[in-house]
Amino acid sequence: MLQYKEICGALHLHTTFSDGGVDYPAMIKTAQVLNLDFIVVTDHMTLQGLQSGYEGFHDTLAVLCGYEHNDRNNRNHYLAMGVNRVFTDATEPQTYIDAVKGNGGIGFLAHPAEKRNYMAAFPAYPWTTWEIDRFDGIEIWNQFSDWVEQLRTWKSVIRLCFPRRFIKRAPQELLKKWDELNVSRYVSGVGGVDAHTMTYKKGLFTFKVFPIKVELKGIRTHLYIPENQTDNDFDNYKKTILNSLKNGHSFISNFRRGDASGSVFTLVTKNGTMYPPGNFVYDSPPVALQVSIPKTAEIRLIIDNIVVKTACAREASFDSIASGVYRIEVHRKDSVWMYSNPFRIFKV
Ligand SMILES: [Zn+2]
Ligand SMILES: [Zn+2]
Structure with missing residues (x-):
């Protein structure tokens, strides 16, 4: 490709500032070891990562701090990126979609097609209010959802021990919806990890189902950014990342099936x-x-x-x-x- 270069990263990550299993330093270290170019952390209803000064370059890794908004029924999760505050007063989806946009940010409907109901520990958090507009895109493939939607019981030892083997595809009905939406206006797609570093406890036995290093070797989002984009100014680099995400200059891959870099x-x-x-x-x-x-x-x-x-x-x-x-x-x-x-x- 002539005018573009590709960078690869992971989106939709949770840290100990909400319900994730690792803190920012551990998340950053792991992403660096795996040679990611960027990560976007989206803790639930908090920008503590931003306030604690984690946003910026960490060597060559760009760390962006967004947050995940939910409505009062804990539905309609929305990945807000590039905002400087949490819109705690916004309880209706269209209100927080507009608030994010008004703040100069972008947003994606998170795991909209979840529907599992097999295990009380993992209720579904679907997007239920579709009379909306002005959102930038959809998280079409959510790693955690893809895995957990198939989990019927804790006895699925093979699913617990080799979780990435069971990450297969985005929900077909969501892809259909995405295609339909794109007929009238551009709706970008991203792949999300939804990393929580989930731990399974039974008596004295504790087992990490998705250690962070495993989670970050799954669904990734690859961005095409202008070839002349330099990384000496973070604000400018961040703008470029958000721009590519919003405009869909990107593709999504599952690293478990092979390193897709260079595609x-x-x-x-x-x-x-x-x-x-x-x-x-x-x-x-x-x-x-x-x-x-x-x-x-x-x-x-x-x-x-x-x-x-x-x-x-x-x-x-x-x-x-x-x-x-x-x-x-x-x-x-x-x-x-x-x-x-x-x-x-x-x-x-
Ligand atoms: Zn969510
Ligand atoms: Zn999440």
Whole structure:
């Protein structure tokens, strides 16, 4: 890709400032060991991380502190990023969506499609109020949800010992909704970890199901940022990260299925200019949608939640792209490896 470079990070993390299992220093250290470029911590209804001075560069890792807002029934969780206060008075989803935007921040509906009801310890926290607008995007794939939605009992030893093996895909009905929303305006998608470093206790026996190092080796969000973006000014770098998240210049991967770094999802125009996923307005139609991934997998072109073309390859070029909303899924065996953000392509 000509004008963009890729950075990779993890979103939707909880620390001991809310109900997470590790504190900021441990979270930061782990993200550094795993070579992530950025993390976005979103503790429940608190910006204590920001107030404690954790936001900023920690060596080459950019740490952003947002928070997760919920309504009075603990539904409609919203990942707020780039804000400088918690809107404790806002109890209706549209009110906090607007408050976040008014503060210069961006927001994503968190784990909207949860519906599990097998275990009292893990109730579902779905998004229930859909008469809303002006949110920036949706967390289409939530690592913790994907794993726990299948958990019927604590006796699922294999699920507890090898949690990442059971992270499979985003909920199909949510992808359908996402595609529908994108017909009328751009709605970006992110993948979230929802890291809590969950501990299972039974008598004297204590077991960490998802140590933080395991959690951060799962669902990641990769951003395309301008190639000339430097990292000597944090505020500027942060703005760039939030901008890419909001505009969908990104894709989501599950690291368990392979390191997706270096993958390219790009729209190519007649004069050879390449564009990342996001909104694209044209006066002459683009030539192709091209995909390049680090190892062979099944690349699917999706329109309106329908697979229209597939290629089992490392590289694919889908030609004759007309107006519409396209996205790419990359599958390995029975699991999803990557979701690109939509290419929303329309004539001027
Ligand atoms: Zn939540
Ligand atoms: Zn959460």
